[in-house]
Structure formats: structure tokens, C-alpha cells
Amino acid sequence: MSERVENVICTFCGCLCDDIIVEHDNGKILKVLRACANGQGHFREYDPSPRSPRLRGKEVSWEEAYAGASAILRESHSPLVYGLSSAVTEAQRRAIEFADRLGAVVDSTSSVCHxxxxxxxxxxxxxxxxxxxxxxxxxxxxxxxxxxxxxxxxxxxxxxxxxxxxxxxxxxxxxxxxxxxxxxxxxxxxxxxxxxxxxxxxxxxxxxxxxxxxxxxxxxxxxxxxxxxxxxxxxxxxxxxxxxxxxxxxxxxxxxxxxxxxxxxxxxxxxxxxxxxxxxxMRGHGNVAGADQVTTWQSGFPFAVSFAQGYPQYGPGEFTAVDFLARGDADAAVIIASDPVAHFPRRAADRLRTIPTIVLDPVESLTAAEATIWMPTGVAGIDTAGSSYRMDGVPLRLRPFFKAARPSDEEVLARLIEEVRR
Amino acid sequence: MIHIRGGNVYDPANGINGEVRDIWIDGGKIVEAPPVPPGGVDVIEAEGMIVFPGGVDMHTHVAGSKENVGRKLRPEDHREHVRSRSGFLRSGSGYTVPSTFLSGYLYAEMGYTTVMEAASAPLMARHAHEELDDLPMVDKGLLVTMGNNHFIMDCVARGERERLRHYVAWLLEATRGYAVKIVNPGGVENWKWGRNVASLDDGVIGFDGVTPRKILESLAGASRDLGLPHDIHVHGLNLGQPRSAATTRETAAALDGRGSHLCHLQFLSYRGREEGHTFRSGAGPVAEAVRAAKDLTFDVGQVIFGQATTMTSDGPLEFSLHQLTGHKWVNDDVEAESGGGILPVVYDRKSRVGAEQWMTGLELFLLIDDPWRLALTTDHPNGGPFFCYPQVIRLLMDRDYRAEILASLPPKCLEGALLPDLTREYGLYEIAVITRAAPARMLGLRSKGHLGAGADADVAVYDRVNVDGTACRCSRFASCRRALSRVRHLVKGGRWVLRHGRIVEEVQGRTFYVAPGYDPALESGLREYFEQTYTVSFDNYAIVDEEIPGGEVISCGEKKRNGSF
The missing domain is CATH 3.40.228.10 (Dimethylsulfoxide Reductase, domain 2)
Structure with missing residues (x-):
């Protein structure tokens, strides 16, 4: 028996259409109504399988992945936290806390967009x-x-x-x-x-x-x-x-x-x-508006924030991810829900390839494929709850209709914060 | 168990005026002194110190879409006002619009433990709650704007009193709101047509027969009928304009007997010296009118000289400030519900207008003789930052200090002004009323603002010696006014979170909201209304329990009249 869920929110773009109908059976999405081509892809390409994290190309347990991540973060003097725009607000809040406690530079895809x-x-x-x-x-x-x-x-x-x-x-x-x-x-x-x-x-x-x-x-x-x-x-x-x-x-x-x-x-x-x-x-990614909001309410500034001095400093052109990488200033990176290797200018992308990277992403993006550690996480609005901000700042609650087989970004980041505070 | 020993206790709700008392705390509540002190008690030595209930800020803008746009708009505000992370505490930045964690720490360091975010459009309430969740150290609540809501104005137009009441109840629950906020009723809707309202009987465009007066009366009635713990919270008409004092007198007369809180009264108490000309304090006539309206309460919204960031749902006001000053301006019209604007300002003591506004606030404090109907606010960050409350307290307690500032104002302002002749000085007891007991009572928060058995164990202990170790220099007063600037010890919800001036534990406060109950038959009509009006579906609108981790329902019931719990 297939089930039908109404008023599902599509998180593909900043429209956050909240009238989507999804029919699913046994953990598989059968039909998606009302969504545009982008939204169809977002739901239909959903991979419900549990996946193991990967450390330098090898599948490992989550504990081994956390240990590996912890080692990278301890070694790093100038880490970058980047992405955020396809993560839910709860995960973004954790990400900014993570950057604060780590003394990292944090930037969202806003910097290459709006x-x-x-x-x-x-x-x-x-x-x-x-x-x-x-x-x-x-x-x-x-x-x-x-x-x-x-x-x-x-x-x-x-x-x-x-x-x-x-x-x-x-x-x-x-x-x-x-x-x-x-x-x-x-x-x-x-x-x-x-x-x-x-x-x-x-x-x-x-x-x-x-x-x-x-x-x-x-x-x-x-x-x-x-x-x-x-x-x-x-x-x-x-x-x-x-x-x-x-x-x-x-x-x-x-x-x-x-x-x-x-x-x-x-x-x-x-x-x-x-x-x-x-x-x-016209904001692009599903929760890029939320990334601006969260970064602002926790640090005072919307993007391009450095916590390296212990307090938030705003530096577009200095702490924006492309510039920070291209100058060679980042010595490790945590990438959350974005694919900079595919989208950044070459010098910045090349830098990312030479430093240890930890990638949280449901899908194996180009960045995830080349990462030191890839942590496959759940998909907000399908198997993970949380909020997202529409391009006009209207916040919506994503209601999952599947049980998650993978940890959420929020859970992974909470664990990474523990590792950092230890 | 915690024992606060030997402090001079100011607990006006229980009539205690500086007497030496011990306070006992167990399980998050104030308790009677145990007959036999048990072992393992944490003792706070408070001999010679001032013991207050935790402060209650009943009107502040610390969380939500407007506050956050204000933060984003003003990197220049934050650059030189930063705090480093330290141990488990988070870093932050901002002077007039501090980031959330920093705001929580600043409130705690000032001895405040409860804050009310004073305005969110219903559609944006989820955002406000997410920020409130990142505001540590204090208990909190959210006032929800309803004065320009289409559904409500439709009910008013059709005279559907009962439907309106059910809708208000539904909306408060859907937004996990605490009370009904009304901002420039009808004026914000008219602003979407490029207009405003100027009097209580002006029409609202597109809503037949609806006027600001009818909106106020209808919502006041609904609020009292539902037995909400806090009456309608009103930001009136003509805010900031020289005719505002006259409008405020009319508004007070219209609402007397219906129960209302008029917020940041200072911004609504101006008059022209000659008909429509220059800008003068109208505190005299306003104080006279509100003294007569026994059923109303107020907060002041004192202006602090220096930088401020104005932010309000009163969209047309912010636009007129933009036209006046040319400063960068944000407007945000919210579908079917509300609007708002943000604009940086400077209150300059050399400017006639700034000086008049500063005097207006203090005159209201000193002319309204019943402190139980008054709360201390700066309408943060509209009048100035909340952490300047100690400065306001000093101004109220020390007329020499007032005179010192008065001497630096433009002499023209002093001609014929009331303030130079007001000799009243507040004592610590009255300060405890306007910062604790009165706001808690107005909000209907029975476990806040006092230190009787059963109250929440929120206790602020101030020392005569300043926290940085310097000796307190005041000698004229029985107790020290400067000491109130920074707390020495703070107990929040029974936990000793701040010791010797340093936060030793970050705690997560609760979120108070009301759930007055409504007729479920309302929902089918609402579903249709949402389809016609909103861009969000009905199913995705209401906030659910998981989104409010520290949520606590405050019960509604027979509204207690002013002056008693």
C-alpha cells in the first residue's frame, strides 16, 4: 500500500514550495506531484540506504570517521567551515557554534551568490x-x-x-x-x-x-x-x-x-x-537565506566571519571561502551540504584538493568524492526534521516522512563539537 | 539548596524594603527557611549587599526577523563591540543589536532573568523562537502582532466578536505567543497603500468601517474574554510625532476600563510648542491622562544618548524617519498580517529633538507617581541598548546627576520644561518595583518578580563594591546606586549561574506561551482562508511542540485586576 503525504516542502531552491504531494511505498518515493523539474529530481534522487562514512577512500565505521575528523581538526591551525545553504537551521546553528569553538573561518555559499x-x-x-x-x-x-x-x-x-x-x-x-x-x-x-x-x-x-x-x-x-x-x-x-x-x-x-x-x-x-x-x-539554495540568518544572530554578521581571534570578525574578500582558499590560508576544511570543488574558481578548488577535508553531504558530490573524510548524512525534509527560510525570510518547518537511516548534519556536528571541546 | 545570607532584601511584592533577610532556595523555587539547615547547602554571603528578585524586561527586541535584519544591516555597530569566547561561553558582537548569546550574557550580568520579545509577525514567529532558543540565561516569551491582521480586521468589519476571539486564541497557540501586540492599528495596512492613519477614527483601506479605535476595542475585548495573563500590548498611533501626546490621551481614554498596556510611552508623548510647530515634551498632559486611566499600565522607552537602531512593525514611521534622516532604511511588508522597518539613529544631546525625547522619558518616570503601573524599558534597541538600564536607574535615583546632564543640553530645551524642577528621586524599593515586581505583575507571571515562597528562584545580588574591585563612591544614599550596574551573584532557576561577577554556568531558560483554547470548527474556514490569502499552506503554518524545547504554558483565567496577583 502506498502512502500519500500532502503539503511537503521542497528544499531545492529558495521558493520552498510547500504544496508538494509525495506518494511513497516501503521507503521508496513513487510519485511526486506539483514539483518542478528541479524538485522532481530532488525527491526522486533520494537515496534511502544507510551508507558508511569514507576515510581516504575506504569505508569505515562512524567512530573511525569521528576519530579521523578529530585528528584533522586538532592538527589544523586555520580551518575553514563552508557551505550550509542546503542544511536545516538546526544544523547551521551547530555549524556556527562549531566554528566559534574551533576558532575557524565560517562562510556560506552566499559569498559566491548573493x-x-x-x-x-x-x-x-x-x-x-x-x-x-x-x-x-x-x-x-x-x-x-x-x-x-x-x-x-x-x-x-x-x-x-x-x-x-x-x-x-x-x-x-x-x-x-x-x-x-x-x-x-x-x-x-x-x-x-x-x-x-x-x-x-x-x-x-x-x-x-x-x-x-x-x-x-x-x-x-x-x-x-x-x-x-x-x-x-x-x-x-x-x-x-x-x-x-x-x-x-x-x-x-x-x-x-x-x-x-x-x-x-x-x-x-x-x-x-x-x-x-x-x-x-532571488535566493538560490533551499536554506541559503537561513544560513545568513543564523550566522547573523550568532555572530552579528551574515557570512565571511572569522573566529580566529576568539571573537567574530567580518571580512568579505578576506574571509570569504574563495579568497581564503585561493590565498592558501586554510589548512583544513569542513564542508557542509555544498560542492565547492565543482563550483569554485580553479585556484580555490585546487587548494581544497591539497588540504584535509571533512565533508557532510547526503550525496557523493565531486567534493565528497575527493574528501579525506566523507560523512553521508540524512536529507532534510525527507528523513530529517528542521526549519528552512524562504528567500523572503519566511521560516518553514520541514516534516520528514521517512525514518532516517543516516545521522543528520546536526547530530554529526554536535559530535564534532564534542571532539573539539575535549 | 542555596542560602543567600544576610543581604538587604528588596521585595516589593511582599512589602520587604531593604530589611536584612535570608533567602532559601530549593528545587528551582524560593522556599521557607528550613527549621534545621540541612547539610551541603551552598551559601552566598550577602551581608551588606542588595538582594533583588531577578529583573523582568517586559518590552525588548532581542530576537526575530526585525532584530536580525538590524544586526545584518549594521556591521559598523558590531566592529568595536565584541566579546571573545571564554571557556564554555560563546563569542558575540554588537552594541545596539548584540548577537543572541551575548544578549543573554549581558542580561544576566545586569541581574535580569526574564525578557519578553515585544513583537513578531505571526508568520515570522518561528524565526523569533529559534533565536530565543539561542538566547541563554533568561526565561522568555513572545508578543505577537495582530493590529493589522486581515482576518481580524474582517471580523471587526463584520462584527464577528466570537469568531475573532477564537482566531486570537488559535493564532496565539499557532505562534506559541504570550500576548496580543498591536502596533499602529490600521496604519501598517494603510502603509501598504502608501498611507497611514492619523486619528483613532480614520478608516482602514479595504476594510469597511474598520478604524484604529474598533481594532483596539475588539482585541482588548477578546484578550480579556480569553483571560490572557497579559492585556493587549499597544504601540499607539502617531508615534514620534508632535501630535502624539494628544492621540495618546485619546487612546488612554478609549482603553480605560478595557485593560491595556501602553508601551514605550515616551515615544508617544510629544507635542508642538505652538500649533504643529517645534517639537516638545508632552509628558505633562500624558501623565495627567494616564494617572486618570486606572486600568492601564505603561513602560517608558527611555532614550539613551548615543547610537540606537530603531526597529518596529510601524512601517510608515520608519519610512518617515528615512525621509527625515536619509539613513539606510529597511522595510518589510508581511502578507495579510503586518509590516515593519529598521533604521539606525543617533540620539544627540546637542540636538533639540534628542534632548526633548530624553527629557520626555524622565518626566514620565517622575510624574507618574504610582510605580506599580510603570516599567523601566528603553524599548531596546529603539531608545538605546538594554544594558544601559543602570544609567537610567541612576538618573532616577540622583537628581544631581540629572542636573549635570541637563546642563549639557541645548539651553532652549530647558525653557519652560518640567524636568529641571522635578526633584523626585526613586529609592531602591521603587526601582525594584519598576524593574521587577510591576512588570511581572503586568505580564501576569506570578512566579516572577518577587521572592516569596513558591516564586521561581531568580535572585540578583548586587554589591556595594563594584565587580572590578573598585570601591563604590556614593555616600549620599543608604544603599548604592552604582552597584546596580553589574550583579555580583545571580541565581537563575535555582542554579548559582554567576559568581563574583563571572558567569559560571550557561543555562537554557523556558519559553512562556498561552493556549487559551478555541473552537476547532474554526480550522476548516481557516484552511480556505489560507488558500486564498497566504503563500504558506495551513498545514505548514503552526509551530509544533518539538520546536519549543523549553516551552511552558501559562494558564489563562479570570483576569486579575491591577494591583494584585
């Missing part, structure tokens, strides 16, 4: 809202440097084109503007697509700010967008009922980075002199 968004927020603030305001209130949506159709496939249906209190007609009650350097799957859905010349987002944003404030802007076009179109866009932005901007890697990881984002956030702030406007960064 880290610049954090810096922009610290510079100019951030008027934001929850996704329900998008559903119920927003009549103008501005997407900048992001492609939700690929990164957050259910975003449109669940939030921005859904029918809501003041938007009974759904998509028809809204104007959708997309700014990107190239047409994407999402741009077809837009009322207005503006193709900005690569690397010139900042200029366009600055021009829009000027136009919103009624200041003159010279030049026939700005960033390959005709001035007349920007004038008309500025007018639309000012005259909507409630606007929401979404932004992604197109702003954070191109030239200008945090300056691009700060200019967009400032534009959104400015627009509140005329109407209501908010911005929501």
Missing part, C-alpha cells in the same frame, strides 16, 4: 516584502538579471502571476518588465523586455533613478536601451499601485557587483516617495 546583495543592503538598506504581498498586491513586477523560469520554475505560478486579493485576474492584473543581457525563457512572458548591454546595468539603474526624480538624462540610449523607453519605464514604476523588483546573479556576479545591487535597492527606496515598491533577491 554576498554582494548583503553588502548592498548594509550600504543602503532594503525595502522588501514577503511573497504573499507579490501574490495579493503587486501590479508591477520588475525582474533584473535573473531568470526564474530556469532557476525558480514555479515562482510565476505560485507567487507573481497567481490570483490574489487585489489581483483577482492573476497575470492580467500585472505588468511584467524584465531587464537582462539576453532573451531567456522568462523574457517571452514579459510585457516589456529590455536588453541591456552587458556590464552596463549600473548605468541604466542610475539613469532610471535620475528619471524617477525628474532629473535630465543625456544621450540617445543608455546601456543600449533608448532613453525614451527608460523615460516611459520610470513613469510606469512611479504610477503603479505596488511594485516588486526581483534580482539575481545578473547583478551580483557581473562587473559592479554590490554597486549594481545598491543602485537597484536605492531605486526601489526612491520609488517609495511616489508609490509603494519592494525588492526581493
Amino acid at each position: 554576498g554582494p546583495t548583503g553588502l548592498a543592503m548594509q550600504g543602503v538598506g532594503e525595502p522588501t516584502c514577503t511573497l504573499g504581498e507579490v501574490r495579493n498586491r503587486a501590479d508591477l513586477l520588475l525582474y533584473w538579471g535573473c531568470n526564474p523560469a530556469a532557476s525558480h520554475p514555479r515562482h510565476f505560478a505560485r507567487y507573481s502571476t497567481a490570483k490574489g486579493k487585489l489581483t483577482p485576474e492573476g497575470r492580467r492584473d500585472r505588468t511584467m518588465v524584465i531587464v537582462d543581457v539576453r532573451p531567456t525563457a522568462a523574457t517571452k512572458a514579459a510585457d516589456l523586455f529590455l536588453q541591456v548591454e552587458q556590464g552596463r546595468d549600473f548605468e541604466v539603474l542610475a539613469a532610471l533613478r535620475a528619471l524617477v526624480k525628474g532629473r535630465p538624462v543625456r544621450g540617445e540610449s543608455i546601456g543600449a536601451i533608448p532613453r525614451e523607453i527608460l523615460i516611459s519605464l520610470a513613469g510606469r514604476l512611479k504610477s503603479c499601485r505596488y511594485g516588486v523588483a526581483f534580482m539575481g546573479m545578473g547583478l551580483t556576479m557581473t562587473r559592479g557587483r554590490d554597486l549594481n545591487v545598491a543602485e537597484l535597492f536605492s531605486l526601489v527606496s526612491d520609488l517609495n516617495d511616489y508609490t509603494r515598491f519592494s525588492v526581493i533577491p
